[in-house]
Amino acid sequence: MTAPAPTLRTIDPAQEEQLFATIDRWIEKDIRPSVKHFDHENTYPDAFVEQMKEFGLFGATISEEYGGLGLPATTYAEIVMRISSVWMALTGIFNSHLIMAAAIERFGTPGQKETWLPKLATGEVRGGLALTEPDAGTDLQGIRMTARRDGNDYVINGTKTWISNGIKGSVVALLVKTDPQADPRYKGMSLFIAPKGPGFRVGRQLEKLGYKCIDSAELIFEDYRIPAENLIGGVEGQGFHQATGGLELGRINVAARGVGIAEGALQLATSYAQIRKTFGKRICDHQAIQLKLGEMVTRARAARLLTLDAARTYDRGERCDLEAGMAKFFSSEAALENSIESMRIHGAYGYSKEYDIERLYRDAPLTCIGEGTNEMQRMIISRQWVKRNPA
Numbered sequence: 235m236t237a238p239a240p241t242l243r244t245i246d247p248a249q250e251e252q253l254f255a256t257i258d259r260w261i262e263k264d265i266r267p268s269v270k271h272f273d274h275e276n277t278y279p280d281a282f283v284e285q286m287k288e289f290g291l292f293g294a295t296i297s298e299e300y301g302g303l304g305l306p307a308t309t310y311a312e313i314v315m316r317i318s319s320v321w322m323a324l325t326g327i328f329n330s331h332l333i334m335a336a337a338i339e340r341f342g343t344p345g346q347k348e349t350w351l352p353k354l355a356t357g358e359v360r361g362g363l364a365l366t367e368p369d370a371g372t373d374l375q376g377i378r379m380t381a382r383r384d385g386n387d388y389v390i391n392g393t394k395t396w397i398s399n400g401i402k403g404s405v406v407a408l409l410v411k412t413d414p415q416a417d418p419r420y421k422g423m424s425l426f427i428a429p430k431g432p433g434f435r436v437g438r439q440l441e442k443l444g445y446k447c448i449d450s451a452e453l454i455f456e457d458y459r460i461p462a463e464n465l466i467g468g469v470e471g472q473g474f475h476q477a478t479g480g481l482e483l484g485r486i487n488v489a490a491r492g493v494g495i496a497e498g499a500l501q502l503a504t505s506y507a508q509i510r511k512t513f514g515k516r517i518c519d520h521q522a523i524q525l526k527l528g529e530m531v532t533r534a535r536a537a538r539l540l541t542l543d544a545a546r547t548y549d550r551g552e553r554c555d556l557e558a559g560m561a562k563f564f565s566s567e568a569a570l571e572n573s574i575e576s577m578r579i580h581g582a583y584g585y586s587k588e589y590d591i592e593r594l595y596r597d598a599p600l601t602c603i604g605e606g607t608n609e610m611q612r613m614i615i616s617r618q619w620v621k622r623n624p625a
């Protein structure tokens with residue numbers, strides 16, 4: 235099955251700059267002064283979520299006809315970069331929500347779009363993407379959750395894990411096996427719009443090294459009954475393609491998060507290196523620090539360009555698993571390396587919770603894992619490159 239191409243989107247430059255200015259003011263006025271408190275206390279940022287609703291971020295990439303902002307992926311990526319340079323966790327709250335919305339908008343029936351997209355766009359209903367299981371992450375075809383047809387309903391049983399918005403959200407796009415005996419396995423997979431209700435419960439909230447405050451949950455389904463009309467697209471066996479098609483946008487989001495962390499770590503290191511003095515001069519004047527800063531700024535710039543390239547490809551409606559894979563792989567590694575180098579430039583202070591770099595250092599590793607590990611990204615990149623360049 236070939237995924238329908240997203241509608242080509244553009245935005246007036248003046249409108250885009252106004253949006254960026256609003257986001258920047260919000261970051262400096264509200265987020266930066268509060269982030270340490272929320273992160274260290276691991277407290278869910280309800281007030282910030284309400285502000286994101288007001289800004290329209292829960293409808294950022296949803297088409298205007300359904301009440302969304304209809305932003306191009308390039309504009310969306312820039313917003314994610316700016317927020318992530320200060321606090322990456324906030325971007326996770328609307329990322330999986332928008333992936334679910336994209337699956338409904340690209341593959342859903344007219345009724346599903348009209349019912350769900352306006353509510354998702356305003357944040358009245360907050361969604362997530364429930365793919366991963368205890369024994370199936372990168373290998374999505376290995377999921378065990380089943381959906382059995384029973385009259386006009388399906389009955390679902392199984393467990394999902396590491397689901398963002400699993401606690402605070404109200405609905406998930408749920409990947410299941412409607413035909414466990416299908417060969418190849420992906421032909422037996424279907425994607426459902428699954429609102430919370432009887433038989434759908436949260437098992438536990440998972441504790442994490444970084445990426446604090448946002449809920450990463452285990453979800454348990456026990457004889458969960460759902461109307462057949464909630465099967466996305468109305469046809470069984472299309473779920474694998476529907477779910478993985480949305481991951482292109484998700485990987486652009488994670489790449490943008492990586493850019494944000496790489497740039498944020500660079501800025502922190504740059505500022506500190508001009509204040510801190512050793513041996514009678516600023517440490518930015520020592521060759522050892524200059525070498526680090528030179529590598530950091532190059533990595534951050536390259537990550538930004540790769541991410542914007544992937545976003546532009548997505549906006550043109552072209553297949554972009556190669557571009558998104560390269561952006562996600564490189565940007566996440568840049569985030570990891572820049573956060574470590576920035577911590578080293580800070581010295582002992584970088585290890586202190588009083589300095590922001592320790593948060594970026596804890597958040598960065600997730601970008602190398604989320605939306606497909608970087609080991610898998612390298613395989614995708616290689617396969618798509620060979621496919622596009624036949625001998």
